[in-house]
Amino acid sequence: LTSKLPGWGTTIFSVMSALAAEHRSVNLGQGFPDFPMNQELIAKVNEAMYNGFNQYAPMQGYLPLRETLAEKVKFLYGTDVDPDSQITITPGGTYGIYTSLTTVLQPGDEVIIFEPAYDSYVPNVLVNGAVPVMIDLQFPGYKINWEEVRAKITPRTRMIMINTPHNPTGAVLSENDIKELRKTVEGTDIFILSDEVYEHLIYDNIPHQSILRYPDLLERSFVSFSFGKLYHCTGWKLGYCISSPALMAEFRKVHQYNCFSCHSPSQVALAGFLRDRDSYLQLGNFLQAKRDHFQELMAQTRFTPMPSHGSYFQCYQYHRISDESDHAFAVRLTKEFGVTPVPVSAFYQNGKDHKVLRFCFAKKDETLEKAAELLLKV
Numbered sequence: 001l002t003s004k005l006p007g008w009g010t011t012i013f014s015v016m017s018a019l020a021a022e023h024r025s026v027n028l029g030q031g032f033p034d035f036p037m038n039q040e041l042i043a044k045v046n047e048a049m050y051n052g053f054n055q056y057a058p059m060q061g062y063l064p065l066r067e068t069l070a071e072k073v074k075f076l077y078g079t080d081v082d083p084d085s086q087i088t089i090t091p092g093g094t095y096g097i098y099t100s101l102t103t104v105l106q107p108g109d110e111v112i113i114f115e116p117a118y119d120s121y122v123p124n125v126l127v128n129g130a131v132p133v134m135i136d137l138q139f140p141g142y143k144i145n146w147e148e149v150r151a152k153i154t155p156r157t158r159m160i161m162i163n164t165p166h167n168p169t170g171a172v173l174s175e176n177d178i179k180e181l182r183k184t185v186e187g188t189d190i191f192i193l194s195d196e197v198y199e200h201l202i203y204d205n206i207p208h209q210s211i212l213r214y215p216d217l218l219e220r221s222f223v224s225f226s227f228g229k230l231y232h233c234t235g236w237k238l239g240y241c242i243s244s245p246a247l248m249a250e251f252r253k254v255h256q257y258n259c260f261s262c263h264s265p266s267q268v269a270l271a272g273f274l275r276d277r278d279s280y281l282q283l284g285n286f287l288q289a290k291r292d293h294f295q296e297l298m299a300q301t302r303f304t305p306m307p308s309h310g311s312y313f314q315c316y317q318y319h320r321i322s323d324e325s326d327h328a329f330a331v332r333l334t335k336e337f338g339v340t341p342v343p344v345s346a347f348y349q350n351g352k353d354h355k356v357l358r359f360c361f362a363k364k365d366e367t368l369e370k371a372a373e374l375l376l377k378v
């Protein structure tokens, strides 16, 4: 066998979660909530199963769910998207990203990716025979240098990937970033892939700069979302992708011969549950309180916080504690102190180590308190 991903090992999330389990440490590594999801939504899934929604959903997804999503988009971003031709339900946000890439990429095409980057982006580009072109987010602050982006564009540039709020850093894009993005792609045939799985997990009254606000950009974009992140059920692996009718038609050609359609009963349940706007409008406050609580607890320790305005994650520098590599330090924190973070160097292709650790604060208060108590000893 000739490997499609020679030299690639196991994803950092599996590695750190396995290490946490082995050492019974508090796992603030892989991003998933440890508090229960909404019981009413669980009841709705059961109800849908008892009511007979147990056969294939339509390839595009259950229509009432797509209609409710279109209403949500209109309400939040003021843009009309057609549920029939522009929204497809996917088995998770990662699949939406992968399928978008597969839809547009030809061998040798270049894709601009900002680092640190969510770990699936680069391998997704590589298995499609395309070339990732990496650009560093400026350290610290993790802002995009748009002049550098424009300098890296070549006739082979097919796509630019953005992610706001950003994993792993919690950075968010501003309206000015969108202006710069528009300036960068105007007059070209470059596509945009926008990973917005943390759409509602944005704090400090900052508006989420969704591509869905900008119909001119949506014409050339795929925007990927995750119900796992929306409703604290990452194990459901359900999400959706929104694009222009022309691009979505091509996306569906790929999707229909890959997974075809997604879990029916959860789509039926979500169609009803999503109509209650509070079910997503309250999310930001709920997680901001977690972030603030974690930051307050961590203020007693020798870790140095970096700003986080969104996502599940808060990064810390540790120069006041150690000069070990972030990987070695993350392993030692697990083994000797009983708390597991993720080393941010894992999100760089060349393993660039700014000595930063990512902690997930989407946890019960007692979990965060336990972790901080252990980290106080470091």
Ligand code: PMP
Pocket (backbone or CB within 6 Å): 031, 091, 092, 093, 094, 095, 118, 163, 166, 167, 195, 197, 225, 226, 227, 228, 229, 234, 237, 238, 239
């Ligand atoms: N993109 C980012 C930035 C993420 O953090 C995640 C999930 N953790 C995903 C995509 C994937 O979401 P899903 O689990 O729905 O595939």
Ligand code: GLN
Pocket (backbone or CB within 6 Å): 013, 014, 029, 030, 031, 032, 167
């Ligand atoms: N997105 C989650 C994280 O960043 C994990 C998802 C996964 O394990 N693939 O930690």
